[in-house]
Amino acid sequence: MSKLLVWYGELTTQRNLANRGLAFLGAGMLWLMIFLVLPGLVLIVVSFASRGAYGQLEWDFTIENYKRLAGFSLFGWTADYIVIVLRSVWVAFVTTLISVVLSYPLSFFICARPERTRYLWLTLVIIPFWTNMVIRTYAWFLILAPELPLAKVAAFFGLIPPDAPLYPNSFAVYLGMVSMFLPFVTLPLYASVERLDWTLVEAAQDLYASKVRVFMQAILPQTLPGLSVGIILTFVPAMGMFVVPDLLGGAKYMLVGNLIQQQFGASRDWPFGAAISMGLMVLTMISLQFYRRRSKEIEFV
Amino acid sequence: MSSKIDKGLSVKDIDKSFGEVKALVNVSLDVHEGEFFTLLGPSGCGKTTLLRIIAGLELRDTGRVILGGQDITDLPATKRQVNTVFQSYALFPHLNIFENVAFGLRSRKFPQNEVEGRVNRRMEMLELQEMADRYPHQLSGGQQQRVALARALVNEPDVLLLDEPMSALDAKLRAQVQVELRRLQRKLGQTFILVTHDQAEALVVSDRIAVMDQGKIIQFGTPKEVYEQPKTLFVAEFLGAANLLHGRGLDGGIQTELGFFHLKQTPKWDNGTVAIRPERIRITDNPPEKNAVKAKVREAIYRGTNIDLWLEPGPMRVRTPAHRNYELGDEVWLELPPEGLVILDE
Numbered sequence: 001m002s003k004l005l006v007w008y009g010e011l012t013t014q015r016n017l018a019n020r021g022l023a024f025l026g027a028g029m030l031w032l033m034i035f036l037v038l039p040g041l042v043l044i045v046v047s048f049a050s051r052g053a054y055g056q057l058e059w060d061f062t063i064e065n066y067k068r069l070a071g072f073s074l075f076g077w078t079a080d081y082i083v084i085v086l087r088s089v090w091v092a093f094v095t096t097l098i099s100v101v102l103s104y105p106l107s108f109f110i111c112a113r114p115e116r117t118r119y120l121w122l123t124l125v126i127i128p129f130w131t132n133m134v135i136r137t138y139a140w141f142l143i144l145a146p147e148l149p150l151a152k153v154a155a156f157f158g159l160i161p162p163d164a165p166l167y168p169n170s171f172a173v174y175l176g177m178v179s180m181f182l183p184f185v186t187l188p189l190y191a192s193v194e195r196l197d198w199t200l201v202e203a204a205q206d207l208y209a210s211k212v213r214v215f216m217q218a219i220l221p222q223t224l225p226g227l228s229v230g231i232i233l234t235f236v237p238a239m240g241m242f243v244v245p246d247l248l249g250g251a252k253y254m255l256v257g258n259l260i261q262q263q264f265g266a267s268r269d270w271p272f273g274a275a276i277s278m279g280l281m282v283l284t285m286i287s288l289q290f291y292r293r294r295s296k297e298i299e300f301v
Numbered sequence: 302m303s304s305k306i307d308k309g310l311s312v313k314d315i316d317k318s319f320g321e322v323k324a325l326v327n328v329s330l331d332v333h334e335g336e337f338f339t340l341l342g343p344s345g346c347g348k349t350t351l352l353r354i355i356a357g358l359e360l361r362d363t364g365r366v367i368l369g370g371q372d373i374t375d376l377p378a379t380k381r382q383v384n385t386v387f388q389s390y391a392l393f394p395h396l397n398i399f400e401n402v403a404f405g406l407r408s409r410k411f412p413q414n415e416v417e418g419r420v421n422r423r424m425e426m427l428e429l430q431e432m433a434d435r436y437p438h439q440l441s442g443g444q445q446q447r448v449a450l451a452r453a454l455v456n457e458p459d460v461l462l463l464d465e466p467m468s469a470l471d472a473k474l475r476a477q478v479q480v481e482l483r484r485l486q487r488k489l490g491q492t493f494i495l496v497t498h499d500q501a502e503a504l505v506v507s508d509r510i511a512v513m514d515q516g517k518i519i520q521f522g523t524p525k526e527v528y529e530q531p532k533t534l535f536v537a538e539f540l541g542a543a544n545l546l547h548g549r550g551l552d553g554g555i556q557t558e559l560g561f562f563h564l565k566q567t568p569k570w571d572n573g574t575v576a577i578r579p580e581r582i583r584i585t586d587n588p589p590e591k592n593a594v595k596a597k598v599r600e601a602i603y604r605g606t607n608i609d610l611w612l613e614p615g616p617m618r619v620r621t622p623a624h625r626n627y628e629l630g631d632e633v634w635l636e637l638p639p640e641g642l643v644i645l646d647e
Contacts, residue, residue, distance in 0.1 A: 204393075204404070206384055208409050209404070
């Protein structure tokens with residue numbers, strides 16, 4: 001850091017500028033330190049501890065928790081936890097996919113509305129945001145209740161026994177998950193669609209492109225920024241979601257989120273809970289990295 | 302002009318409205334094969350709408366579009382042997398120049414070796430071969446325009462549509478590109494339809510011009526015809542400067558406030574207007590025998606190759622070679638030769 005004078009709106013030195021930068025960053029850094037980095041470190045440490053007989057932490061360094069997560073136990077190897085983890089990835093993936101598939105037509109539909117009604121439609125998308133997640137999930141209980149048309153239709157086609165509700169099952173989980181995350185995809189995607197340069201679409205049509213090719217070459221590249229944000233905002237929290245699968249999926253529908261919650265709650269096995277959390281975090285990082293790689297392959301400048 | 306329409310394009314009785322606004326009113330035109338045809342008019346005259354209807358990017362209300370004897374009115378853009386150079390060029394930002402040019406051929410699933418051959422030939426023709434691996438944002442405006450041209454031409458369309466392709470270029474480059482475009486069209490012998498609001502550009506490049514105003518075609522003709530024989534006041538004023546004389550139509554001439562002027566024909570109207578281009582007026586020291594006006598110099602603008610004079614009465618505009626000096630207040634005689642005076646309709 002030199003004492004060289006530089007011009008930055010005023011005459012100053014580089015050191016001055018650097019200090020000023022740190023001062024601006026300081027508050028945010030502190031916040032992240034206290035509420036993200038520190039707990040993260042604690043989590044790492046705890047994940048190597050073990051559970052005492054009464055649920056207390058015992059500070060012996062062990063990798064037992066991770067071995068257990070990988071399926072090794074006193075009674076040999078079992079795939080239980082791995083199945084739960086893979087199921088979580090799968091549920092998050094399908095939820096994201098359905099949300100994206102629904103969001104594209106929805107974004108184009110909203111963009112095509114006249115200015116006056118467009119904000120009404122956007123508000124309708126946003127409103128669920130303003131409602132508590134648990135309340136929203138319970139609302140599905142009512143909608144899927146045996147007396148109401150949805151369950152009746154399903155019963156008519158023999159999908160469920162008569163007079164049974166349409167939950168708990170994976171259909172209900174996806175319904176709850178998608179309704180939870182749809183706005184996270186739709187809003188950023190809408191922002192991209194709104195700024196779409198339609199002459200590129202016309203150019204593609206002019207150059208004999210099929211409908212699929214028009215989408216892949218003229219629409220997707222332009223909406224990719226919004227789509228990426230939406231995918232990340234959906235996939236990452238969906239991996240750790242536990243309220244919806246707990247309520248709408250029933251006891252058999254265990255996801256990583258439920259598992260972690262169980263360890264920190266009912267089971268009082270913090271070290272194992274921490275180990276699962278670490279596993280989830282690593283998996284999320286790997287997924288994001290994989291996603292970044294893939295999207296670089298289809299780099300759109 | 303042959304009566305047989307081979308690969309030419311015909312537009313018949315096209316109407317188009319956007320809500321209350323009538324964009325096109327009963328427009329018909331014939332473009333011959335191998336012709337450089339220009340739609341010229343001010344912004345909002347409907348010329349771009351007409352181009353988009355020909356391209357299949359806009360639906361007409363009524364009327365037909367016929368290409369090479371085949372009715373293509375109801376064909377979507379993707380099925381028309383017509384390609385467009387867009388005003389903004391509309392290059393695909395995520396594709397390199399080669400893939401941009403190859404886009405149309407790839408859409409139609411040409412085999413790779415044929416794609417390469419045709420794309421490379423076009424890129425060479427437009428001096429783009431060095432740009433193949435670059436991306437559109439790395440190119441200058443002029444280069445982007447050539448890519449847009451190559452991307453359309455590589456498909457060998459029956460008609461190439463150009464929507465104000467030169468509006469984003471600076472004046473000097475534009476003049477150069479106009480000449481190049483003209484040369485390219487001659488060499489390829491393909492049908493070009495250009496949309497522009499720049500009358501100078503239209504005069505430079507076109508075989509034939511259609512002058513449009515308020516959704517209608519006002520006049521067809523060669524550049525020389527529309528410039529020298531404008532039919533209406535609008536055409537006379539839109540294509541360069543025009544001096545207008547209003548008066549009463551008499552046998553073989555017109556009676557105006559400045560006196561009687563001989564014309565080549567007797568006007569069909571009783572009251573009307575004749576026009577004369579500034580460069581058609583002659584300046585003389587002695588009073589000419591007929592069609593003379595005595596005038597006083599109000600303003601003299603030196604333009605290098607010529608001088609533009611504003612004279613009283615009038616104001617009358619005269620363009621004259623720059624080998625003589627004019628002072629403000631100089632009195633000169635003007636001769637308005639009958640062959641320069643054009644009788645306007647109405």
